[in-house]
Amino acid sequence: MSGDITRIHTGSPANLTERFAHRAAHMKQSEIRSLFAVASRPDIVSLAGGMPNLSALPMEMMAEVVGKLVRENGQEALQYGSGQGHPKLREQICEMMALEGISSHPDDVIVTTGSQQALDLISRIFIDPGDVVLVEAPSYVGALGTFAQYEAQVVHVAMDENGLIPAALREAIAATRATGRKIKFLYVIPNYQNPGGVTLSAARRTEILDICRAESIFVVEDNPYGLLGFDGPSPNAMRAEDSENVLYLGSFSKTIVPGFRVGWALVPDALKDKLVIASESSILCPSNFSQLAISGYLSDQPWRDQIASFCGLYQVRRDAMLESLDKYFPQGATWTKPAGGFYVWVTLPPEIDTKALMPKAIVAKVAYVPGTAFYADGLGSWSMRLSYCYPTPERIREGVKSLGRVINTEMELRGISN
Amino acid sequence: MSGDITRIHTGSPANLTERFAHRAAHMKQSEIRSLFAVASRPDIVSLAGGMPNLSALPMEMMAEVVGKLVRENGQEALQYGSGQGHPKLREQICEMMALEGISSHPDDVIVTTGSQQALDLISRIFIDPGDVVLVEAPSYVGALGTFAQYEAQVVHVAMDENGLIPAALREAIAATRATGRKIKFLYVIPNYQNPGGVTLSAARRTEILDICRAESIFVVEDNPYGLLGFDGPSPNAMRAEDSENVLYLGSFSKTIVPGFRVGWALVPDALKDKLVIASESSILCPSNFSQLAISGYLSDQPWRDQIASFCGLYQVRRDAMLESLDKYFPQGATWTKPAGGFYVWVTLPPEIDTKALMPKAIVAKVAYVPGTAFYADGLGSWSMRLSYCYPTPERIREGVKSLGRVINTEMELRGISN
Numbered sequence: 001m002s003g004d005i006t007r008i009h010t011g012s013p014a015n016l017t018e019r020f021a022h023r024a025a026h027m028k029q030s031e032i033r034s035l036f037a038v039a040s041r042p043d044i045v046s047l048a049g050g051m052p053n054l055s056a057l058p059m060e061m062m063a064e065v066v067g068k069l070v071r072e073n074g075q076e077a078l079q080y081g082s083g084q085g086h087p088k089l090r091e092q093i094c095e096m097m098a099l100e101g102i103s104s105h106p107d108d109v110i111v112t113t114g115s116q117q118a119l120d121l122i123s124r125i126f127i128d129p130g131d132v133v134l135v136e137a138p139s140y141v142g143a144l145g146t147f148a149q150y151e152a153q154v155v156h157v158a159m160d161e162n163g164l165i166p167a168a169l170r171e172a173i174a175a176t177r178a179t180g181r182k183i184k185f186l187y188v189i190p191n192y193q194n195p196g197g198v199t200l201s202a203a204r205r206t207e208i209l210d211i212c213r214a215e216s217i218f219v220v221e222d223n224p225y226g227l228l229g230f231d232g233p234s235p236n237a238m239r240a241e242d243s244e245n246v247l248y249l250g251s252f253s254k255t256i257v258p259g260f261r262v263g264w265a266l267v268p269d270a271l272k273d274k275l276v277i278a279s280e281s282s283i284l285c286p287s288n289f290s291q292l293a294i295s296g297y298l299s300d301q302p303w304r305d306q307i308a309s310f311c312g313l314y315q316v317r318r319d320a321m322l323e324s325l326d327k328y329f330p331q332g333a334t335w336t337k338p339a340g341g342f343y344v345w346v347t348l349p350p351e352i353d354t355k356a357l358m359p360k361a362i363v364a365k366v367a368y369v370p371g372t373a374f375y376a377d378g379l380g381s382w383s384m385r386l387s388y389c390y391p392t393p394e395r396i397r398e399g400v401k402s403l404g405r406v407i408n409t410e411m412e413l414r415g416i417s418n
Numbered sequence: 419m420s421g422d423i424t425r426i427h428t429g430s431p432a433n434l435t436e437r438f439a440h441r442a443a444h445m446k447q448s449e450i451r452s453l454f455a456v457a458s459r460p461d462i463v464s465l466a467g468g469m470p471n472l473s474a475l476p477m478e479m480m481a482e483v484v485g486k487l488v489r490e491n492g493q494e495a496l497q498y499g500s501g502q503g504h505p506k507l508r509e510q511i512c513e514m515m516a517l518e519g520i521s522s523h524p525d526d527v528i529v530t531t532g533s534q535q536a537l538d539l540i541s542r543i544f545i546d547p548g549d550v551v552l553v554e555a556p557s558y559v560g561a562l563g564t565f566a567q568y569e570a571q572v573v574h575v576a577m578d579e580n581g582l583i584p585a586a587l588r589e590a591i592a593a594t595r596a597t598g599r600k601i602k603f604l605y606v607i608p609n610y611q612n613p614g615g616v617t618l619s620a621a622r623r624t625e626i627l628d629i630c631r632a633e634s635i636f637v638v639e640d641n642p643y644g645l646l647g648f649d650g651p652s653p654n655a656m657r658a659e660d661s662e663n664v665l666y667l668g669s670f671s672k673t674i675v676p677g678f679r680v681g682w683a684l685v686p687d688a689l690k691d692k693l694v695i696a697s698e699s700s701i702l703c704p705s706n707f708s709q710l711a712i713s714g715y716l717s718d719q720p721w722r723d724q725i726a727s728f729c730g731l732y733q734v735r736r737d738a739m740l741e742s743l744d745k746y747f748p749q750g751a752t753w754t755k756p757a758g759g760f761y762v763w764v765t766l767p768p769e770i771d772t773k774a775l776m777p778k779a780i781v782a783k784v785a786y787v788p789g790t791a792f793y794a795d796g797l798g799s800w801s802m803r804l805s806y807c808y809p810t811p812e813r814i815r816e817g818v819k820s821l822g823r824v825i826n827t828e829m830e831l832r833g834i835s836n
Contacts, residue, residue, distance in 0.1 A: 003574055009627075009628075009631055009660060009662075010628065010631065010632070011628070011631035011632045012631065012634070013631060013633075013636065013660070013662035013663035013686070014630075014631075014634045014635055014636040014663055015634070016477070016636065016686060016688045016689050017688055019544055019603075019636070020543060020544060020633045020692070021542070021543060021544050021546045021568075022546050022551075023542065023546075024542075024543050024544075024692060027543070027692050027696055028695065029691070029700070030698075044705075051497060051498055052497075052813045054493055054496055054497060055493075055609075055667070056493070056494070057496070059488055059489060059492040059493075060489065062488050062492060062496065063484075063485045063486075063488035063492070064485070065489055066481075066484040066487075067481045067482075067484060067485035068481075069484075070481035070484055070741070071477060071478065071481045072479050072664065074472070074475070074477040074480060074481070075473075075477075076481070077677050078472055078475070078675035078676070078677035078678070079469060079470075079472060079675070079676060079677050080469055080671075080676045080677070081677070105642060113531050113679075113701045113705075114701055114702050116699075116700070116701055116702040117700060117701050118756065120699060120700045120701070122514075123439065124439070124442075124444050124567070125438060125439060126437055126438060126439050126442075127439050128439045128440050130438075142698075142699070142702060145695075145698070145699050146699045146700075149699050150439075150697065169486050181566060184437060185432075185437075195580040203671055209427070210429070210431075211429055213428065213429030213430065213431060214428070214434075215431045216429075216430070216432045216433070217432055218431065218434065218437070237509045240425060242431070244427075244431035245427075245431035245432055253498075255499070257496035258496070258497060258498045258499070259495055259496035259499070259705060259706045259707040260496070260705060260707055261531075261701065261702075261703075261704070261705040261708075268431070268433045268434060270435055271434050273447070274438070274442060274445050277445045277446065277447055277563075278445055278567070280448075280560075280563070281534075281538060281560070281563050281564045281567050282534070282535060282564075282700065283531045283532055283534055283535050283538070283701075284532050284534040284560060284679075285679075286679070287531075287677060287678060287679040287705065287708060288677045289677040289678055289708070289711075290679075290705060290707070290708065293707075297538050303555055
């Protein structure tokens with residue numbers, strides 16, 4: 001590298017941290033992120049990350065898709081594109097959503113840089129500082145981080161093995177309104193929830209949609225895992241039942257690959273223009289190359305079969321995890337039984353602090369995400385999220401066994417009966 | 419498409435527009451965007467857009483780069499990546515910035531989804547509603563849109579053929595502070611400015627850096643066109659002279675291709691963590707595929723020669739435009755003489771409203787961007803931006819000739835001597 005500072009400057013540089021906007025105080029490293037450096041060490045069995053497993057993806061086929069794209073349509077693929085997203089891909093997205101009962105038009109789809117960007121844009125359009133967002137307890141760490149940056153107050157609503165509990169939602173709405181705060185929307189991950197691993201039942205979907213209409217609260221339905229069911233298909237999307245009061249977020253990160261960063265939002269007409277303008281301000285336009293690579297893959301490849309093979313791969317790993325949990329975890333622990341997706345949520349006796357336990361787990365060469373990461377309010381200290389998506393079944397068994405040993409030792413140490 | 423709404427809903431959906439955040443009122447379609455639908459008709463010579471010309475890019479070579487990437491490194495390229503960006507690419511970015519005299523470390527580089535995202539993130543971190551951002555008069559429409567969304571007040575500072583005028587900067591700072599408003603930063607495009615086409619002289623760079631230090635204002639240097647000089651290299655980057663008080667934004671959109679959406683920010687250490695966290699909240703991580711495609715291209719291909727051939731292509735087009743302006747535009751018009759980049763800024767007699775003139779230009783089958791698009795304060799009504807980057811030299815001559823005729827007719831109509 002050449003070049004250097006060639007001048008002695010007079011005056012001091014501006015103190016950047018003193019100039020931060022108010023919202024910058026809410027930009028904090030998530031617990032899950034600071035973990036990744038440790039969890040990615042090859043000697044550690046990581047049950048922490050949510051990376052999809054790409055071992056079942058035929059790379060030669062994907063290489064042909066991207067090579068052909070540049071050769072046959074390079075002038076378009078490598079150029080700037082539309083802020084809303086490529087029309088061809090938006091059509092294909094509608095076909096894909098139809099698998100979950102959604103009737104939609106490509107005009108109402110906005111392509112985003114992963115569905116994380118859709119979350120960011122929706123927050124930007126709706127959240128004033130102090131506004132309340134209702135979310136499941138626990139919920140996706142990336143959504144909590146974004147809501148915090150826009151200075152929302154997050155109110156958690158209880159779940160059980162059938163997902164968000166309608167009575168708890170009614171209660172949370174009443175309690176929030178009693179304090180005079182404004183509720184902006186309900187954020188929900190109905191299928192194979194991250195981190196809960198549970199699926200919202202069909203009957204509850206209807207009931208929750210009715211509650212939200214009655215209370216004039218709209219629903220943000222985040223559905224990255226919907227097509228990854230092992231025990232039959234998931235219930236129809238909430239958006240399939242209510243096209244006017246649900247903003248739907250989808251993603252190709254788990255059904256194809258995350259490396260292209262392509263997700264989307266399907267929104268009511270009244271929101272579309274604002275969403276496109278907000279996205280243009282944020283990134284100008286989503287990558288034409290990424291969009292057309294996904295589009296080419298959907299056109300030319302047997303993508304339904306590929307999703308089926310992903311499901312097979314994840315099912316074997318889920319089974320390995322549930323079997324090992326039965327075998328190695330103490331009686332005082334309980335966990336969810338996911339019918340799809342990537343995650344199991346484990347609840348330990350309340351005396352166990354899963355964050356404090358992490359260093360011992362790392363010594364035992366296994367990593368997980370402590371439950372507190374998934375709560376905006378400090379709860380979750382005796383829970384953990386275990387991911388089965390990435391390691392081999394053998395490694396999963398090994399990791400759960402090590403972790404079981406760490407937990408058992410901790411319980412003995414604390415005199416908790418097992 | 420299958421599936422439909424199967425239930426009669428009770429209650430009304432939430433009224434979305436009533437629930438918008440305060441900032442949403444500032445999310446407005448830019449004039450330049452609404453133009454593009456018309457300007458992209460094939461019968462129109464578009465001197466409006468800023469799309470780089472990819473005709474000199476060897477597509478076969480690019481097809482090999484992306485195919486090889488998937489075959490040899492697909493598991494990484496198609497997976498989630500680091501929020502800060504890929505370490506290999508960040509090293510290569512530092513090598514590229516060294517061409518403009520910048521000494522930097524890969525740890526201080528954050529890869530973004532185009533440099534538009536860097537602008538968005540910097541705005542998010544620094545701008546509270548009502549804060550002032552100083553910008554050139556005129557300035558990049560995409561930056562103005564982003565600053566508006568974060569509810570900044572934009573104060574324009576005059577330029578001449580040597581770029582931003584230091585005395586005007588001093589004056590703007592004093593006048594702004596006299597009203598009690600807080601100045602957050604100076605945003606400047608020093609090379610081949612968009613839309614002005616002018617370049618900030620080396621002496622003025624130093625003077626402006628000194629003013630900003632003395633006034634404790636930091637500088638955001640946006641430099642997408644810096645390597646696209648026709649008449650010799652541009653002066654060293656401002657960041658080369660002051661590593662502490664300048665945030666530098668770069669982009670591969672004009673030097674390689676825009677379709678991968680890869681840009682970057684080089685920032686002082688105090689800002690890095692916040693910027694990474696804000697980016698993770700916005701998009702989780704930039705596309706590994708896009709980054710590694712750019713990285714592979716930089717490693718394996720003669721990219722300096724490729725930039726030289728882009729320069730040759732743009733120089734011919736600039737020459738065609740300047741010659742045709744001399745030939746076909748009325749005496750009452752003046753324009754800048756860009757030494758690089760994509761744009762010429764034309765000033766007409768003040769009686770001519772370039773926005774009102776657009777329909778007549780479209781009838782004459784030529785499009786441009788009216789000057790008001792580049793001002794936050796409504797100025798610029800007798801100016802226009804002409805781009806020479808995309809059309810062939812023949813089409814440029816044809817377009818400028820038609821536009822000259824439209825302007826001449828308008829001047830006669832208004833009784834302005836020519």
